[in-house]
Amino acid sequence: xxxxxxxxxxxxxxxxxxxxxxxxxxxxxxxxxxxxxxxxxxxxxxxxxxxxxxxxxxxxxxxxxxxxxxxxxxxxxxxxxxxxxxxxxxxxxxxxxxxxxxxxxxxxxxxxxxxxxxxxxxxxxxxxxxxxxxxxxxxxxxxxxxxxxxxxxxxxxxxxxxxxxxxxxxxxxxxxxxxxxxxxxxxxxxxxxxxxxxxxxxxxxxxxxxxxxxxxxxxxxxxxxxxxxxxxxxxxxxxxxxxxxxxxxxxxxxxxxxxxxxxxxxxxxxxxxxxxxxxxxxxxxxxxxxxxxxxxxxxxxxxxxxxxxxxxxxxxxxxxxxxxxxxxxxxxxxxxxxxxxxxxxxxxxxxxxxxxxxxxxxxxxxxxxxxxxxxxxxxxxxxxxxxxxxxxxxxxxxxxxxxxxxxxxxxxxxxxxxxxxxxxxxxxxxxxxxxxxxxxxxxxxxxxxxxxxxxxxxxxxxxxxxxxxxxxxx
Amino acid sequence: xxxxxxxxxxxxxxxxxxxxxxxxxxxxxxxxxxxxxxxxxxxxxxxxxxxxxxxxxxxxxxxxxxxxxxxxxxxxxxxxxxxxxxxxxxxxxxxxxxxxxxxxxxxxxxxxxxxxxxxxxxxxxxxxxxxxxxxxxxxxxxxxxxxxxxxxxxxxxxxxxxxxxxxxxxxxxxxxxxxxxxxxxxxxxxxxxxxxxxxxxxxxxxxxxxxxxxxxxxxxxxxxxxxxxxxxxxxxxxxxxxxxxxxxxxxxxxxxxxxxxxxxxxxxxxxxxxxxxxxxxxxxxxxxxxxxxxxxxxxxxxxxxxxxxxxxxxxxxxxxxxxxxxxxxxxxxxxxxxxxxxxxxxxxxxxxxxxxxxxxxxxxxxxxxxxxxxxxxxxxxxxxxxxxxxxxxxxxxxxxxxxxxxxxxxxxxxxxxxxxxxxxxxxxxxxxxxxxxxxxxxxxxxxxxxxxxxxxxxxxxxxxxxxxxxxxxx
Numbered sequence: 001x002x003x004x005x006x007x008x009x010x011x012x013x014x015x016x017x018x019x020x021x022x023x024x025x026x027x028x029x030x031x032x033x034x035x036x037x038x039x040x041x042x043x044x045x046x047x048x049x050x051x052x053x054x055x056x057x058x059x060x061x062x063x064x065x066x067x068x069x070x071x072x073x074x075x076x077x078x079x080x081x082x083x084x085x086x087x088x089x090x091x092x093x094x095x096x097x098x099x100x101x102x103x104x105x106x107x108x109x110x111x112x113x114x115x116x117x118x119x120x121x122x123x124x125x126x127x128x129x130x131x132x133x134x135x136x137x138x139x140x141x142x143x144x145x146x147x148x149x150x151x152x153x154x155x156x157x158x159x160x161x162x163x164x165x166x167x168x169x170x171x172x173x174x175x176x177x178x179x180x181x182x183x184x185x186x187x188x189x190x191x192x193x194x195x196x197x198x199x200x201x202x203x204x205x206x207x208x209x210x211x212x213x214x215x216x217x218x219x220x221x222x223x224x225x226x227x228x229x230x231x232x233x234x235x236x237x238x239x240x241x242x243x244x245x246x247x248x249x250x251x252x253x254x255x256x257x258x259x260x261x262x263x264x265x266x267x268x269x270x271x272x273x274x275x276x277x278x279x280x281x282x283x284x285x286x287x288x289x290x291x292x293x294x295x296x297x298x299x300x301x302x303x304x305x306x307x308x309x310x311x312x313x314x315x316x317x318x319x320x321x322x323x324x325x326x327x328x329x330x331x332x333x334x335x336x337x338x339x340x341x342x343x344x345x346x347x348x349x350x351x352x353x354x355x356x357x358x359x360x361x362x363x364x365x366x367x368x369x370x371x372x373x374x375x376x377x378x379x380x381x382x383x384x385x386x387x388x389x390x391x392x393x394x395x396x397x398x399x400x401x402x403x404x405x406x407x408x409x410x411x412x413x414x415x416x417x418x419x420x421x422x423x424x425x426x427x428x429x430x431x432x433x434x435x436x437x438x439x440x441x442x443x444x445x446x447x448x449x450x451x452x453x454x455x456x457x458x459x460x461x462x463x464x465x466x467x468x469x470x471x472x473x474x
Numbered sequence: 475x476x477x478x479x480x481x482x483x484x485x486x487x488x489x490x491x492x493x494x495x496x497x498x499x500x501x502x503x504x505x506x507x508x509x510x511x512x513x514x515x516x517x518x519x520x521x522x523x524x525x526x527x528x529x530x531x532x533x534x535x536x537x538x539x540x541x542x543x544x545x546x547x548x549x550x551x552x553x554x555x556x557x558x559x560x561x562x563x564x565x566x567x568x569x570x571x572x573x574x575x576x577x578x579x580x581x582x583x584x585x586x587x588x589x590x591x592x593x594x595x596x597x598x599x600x601x602x603x604x605x606x607x608x609x610x611x612x613x614x615x616x617x618x619x620x621x622x623x624x625x626x627x628x629x630x631x632x633x634x635x636x637x638x639x640x641x642x643x644x645x646x647x648x649x650x651x652x653x654x655x656x657x658x659x660x661x662x663x664x665x666x667x668x669x670x671x672x673x674x675x676x677x678x679x680x681x682x683x684x685x686x687x688x689x690x691x692x693x694x695x696x697x698x699x700x701x702x703x704x705x706x707x708x709x710x711x712x713x714x715x716x717x718x719x720x721x722x723x724x725x726x727x728x729x730x731x732x733x734x735x736x737x738x739x740x741x742x743x744x745x746x747x748x749x750x751x752x753x754x755x756x757x758x759x760x761x762x763x764x765x766x767x768x769x770x771x772x773x774x775x776x777x778x779x780x781x782x783x784x785x786x787x788x789x790x791x792x793x794x795x796x797x798x799x800x801x802x803x804x805x806x807x808x809x810x811x812x813x814x815x816x817x818x819x820x821x822x823x824x825x826x827x828x829x830x831x832x833x834x835x836x837x838x839x840x841x842x843x844x845x846x847x848x849x850x851x852x853x854x855x856x857x858x859x860x861x862x863x864x865x866x867x868x869x870x871x872x873x874x875x876x877x878x879x880x881x882x883x884x885x886x887x888x889x890x891x892x893x894x895x896x897x898x899x900x901x902x903x904x905x906x907x908x909x910x911x912x913x914x915x916x917x918x919x920x921x922x923x924x925x926x927x928x929x930x931x932x933x934x935x936x937x938x939x940x941x942x943x944x945x946x947x948x
Binding site: 098117133136140144145147148183186190194206209212215261333340346348 | 653815
């Protein structure tokens with residue numbers, strides 16, 4: 001256990017030095033032997049650390065020479081600042097903008113930088129199809145009847161088994177299935193909040209969360225968030241007296257791609273428990289880490305059942321299946337009651353198909369490939385952005401997930417950029433979508449879940465040209 | 475059009491005379507010729523009226539003699555009174571009771587009189603399985619990708635085409651699909667209500683509606699309801715100043731099985747439109763009429779887009795698929811926005827399977843058979859109840875749907891009856907589940923959607939014995 005901890009700590013320490021620019025592209029790393037000596041670890045542990053960093057594409061090995069910091073062209077582009085939203089709960093909804101972006105998404109031939117799901121070309125479609133066919137015979141009544149309220153047992157068992165991968169130790173009875181991840185969050189907010197309550201979120205924040213919260217009559221408090229380490233703990237501490245619920249995406253949040261360090265997670269979980277503020281943890285991107293070791297979840301530090309861990313397969317496997325789940329801790333009864341009232345049950349067939357896919361061990365295999373592709377995409381995007389985007393552009397440093405956050409010079413309005421881009425069949429997600437305040441108007445989110453191609457590169461170039469044009473015209 | 479109207483009016487007139495006991499079992503009906511003369515209709519129309527009444531099992535033809543009122547043993551049992559709930563909005567939730575009933579439902583070997591879905595034995599499972607397999611090839615990405623926000627186009631087209639059967643004239647663009655009927659109602663309530671608003675419902679009312687409404691912070695006003703003709707219009711008129719939304723099940727509501735006459739529907743729709751009170755119309759049971767002619771929907775009288783018509787295939791075809799929909803009239807934009815925020819999309823595969831099932835014309839065929847079975851069940855239940863239940867028992871007179879409402883002598887508490895019955899592996903739905911007030915404690919709902927058998931008959935007998943015992947012990 002001690003070793004495991006050290007291993008993580010050292011690997012993340014080096015990774016963060018690379019990401020923060022302390023170590024630069026081409027720098028030589030200490031040797032395996034030096035690492036052993038400095039940290040008092042075994043050769044095996046030291047080698048594993050380098051393998052992990054290599055898997056994250058942070059370092060390259062040169063035979064007979066050692067390890068070097070790998071190509072990281074994004075170092076040329078600065079990181080956006082920690083966000084500074086107003087400290088007042090606010091609900092200035094960007095409805096019109098969101099409607100426009102989503103309505104246009106249906107158009108043929110668009111390059112969809114605006115979504116937050118992996119392209120169908122990256123999904124194991126043929127295998128999934130087979131699982132659906134299996135499911136019609138595996139299920140009683142072929143899935144036409146209601147399943148148990150808590151959800152498909154096989155699926156809950158497989159999710160419980162996988163919980164070890166993020167430091168959890170769930171039982172199947174701890175889980176409730178839902179119709180996708182957003183349905184899980186929506187049920188949690190309904191269970192915990194009443195009109196007038198305040199929910200704390202990251203800033204910028206996924207628009208669906210903002211819409212559901214305000215729709216339920218909740219006030220939303222957007223908190224300062226670091227693009228690499230996520231929610232600022234100090235800001236949360238100050239906000240404690242004002243908030244009733246916390247809803248966060250600690251692992252590879254959209255749109256920032258930030259990932260909270262373990263010690264922050266631990267501190268936050270105990271802080272919130274002390275103040276009896278439930279934490280809804282949206283972990284839909286957690287499995288999409290670049291590298292082999294996925295981050296732990298806040299739920300793994302939850303001793304009081306105060307964390308409601310929510311996830312789905314919508315970002316990793318099959319968005320259209322609508323398969324999600326909640327480990328609601330001590331709020332289980334309330335959640336079951338709400339699921340019954342609002343949904344009665346979830347669709348059986350797709351849950352059974354996902355359960356079987358997991359059971360056959362195909363999921364880990366698929367994830368390995370998908371993670372690699374996403375990380376390659378990320379590096380390709382960064383290269384293209386570095387080459388084509390105007391001076392003053394800043395970008396986030398995701399270590400996983402599907403989102404890249406781009407901050408332009410203040411003179412570029414991404415709402416206007418959207419209108420220009422859509423004419424060239426490019427759809428982006430303007431920054432204003434991700435807040436209820438007047439901010440992020442010079443930002444945008446790009447989805448890195450497309451299949452990389454010359455076409456995608458060309459579209460990024462077109463986007464860059466438009467932004468350059470806007471800047472020089474201003 | 476005139477003829478069509480007359481045909482309905484005359485058939486319903488005779489049916490209501492039979493149901494109210496004006497015409498009794500064995501009474502001879504007027505001849506075809508007399509009907510033509512009295513109403514000035516053609517021979518064909520007159521014959522069609524008798525065929526319709528025969529199809530509803532209300533009359534039998536005797537060769538060379540004419541038509542007679544058929545076996546209707548329930549005439550021996552009186553009808554419950556019009557409900558008289560308190561005129562105050564109320565929220566005394568029967569949570570504990572509901573949780574107990576639903577938790578127990580999972581037990582093996584129960585006779586489930588407590589549910590409100592048809593047994594799997596009455597569903598076309600093999601055909602549905604084939605449709606699921608077809609769907610994986612018919613859909614792009616095998617259904618793994620998000621479908622358009624508004625829902626599967628084929629499905630919406632088929633539902634629009636079927637709208638003629640209830641007097642509607644919908645276009646596919648008028649419809650939004652949902653994850654089942656309850657999801658549809660939940661989205662509508664979220665779209666129209668804000669905490670503190672009052673929603674008017676029938677009394678007794680489906681528990682899910684009461685739970686969702688109170689969960690959203692809405693006040694619930696239960697209105698007097700007639701067991702045959704549904705909501706009392708006069709009561710609604712008086713309540714108008716107090717209410718913001720109306721949510722009704724005008725066709726074969728659960729638990730009463732009542733069906734609003736057309737003229738009531740028409741009057742109500744115009745009344746509510748005049749006062750700008752939106753009507754959420756839950757029509758999940760409308761297709762389950764006994765007889766050939768299904769009742770019209772309130773939506774068919776909606777000229778201002780003020781009626782949100784909701785339905786599903788959960789009560790007719792495949793509960794576990796979670797396929798429902800809304801025709802939200804002028805609230806379409808709001809509903810789309812909510813669906814996006816809370817659910818993103820619905821499961822594609824099951825929608826495609828249902829669409830294809832409808833398209834091949836299999837649905838009408840299946841409905842014909844299911845309606846016949848349910849009506850036969852109903853008559854069998856009534857016979858058993860008449861034979862085995864204690865004196866003073868009253869029952870409703872559904873002309874469709876899945877529910878039979880039983881009212882016992884005041885001395886019988888159905889909460890206690892539930893506890894006794896469950897020990898004999900019989901699950902019932904106590905009346906107290908269907909209200910937020912202290913009433914219906916001597917009532918229960920029985921599901922008539924089981925496959926009739928000697929076993930079911932025996933279970934009804936056991937239930938009757940328990941009730942008799944309780945009465946004589948009191």
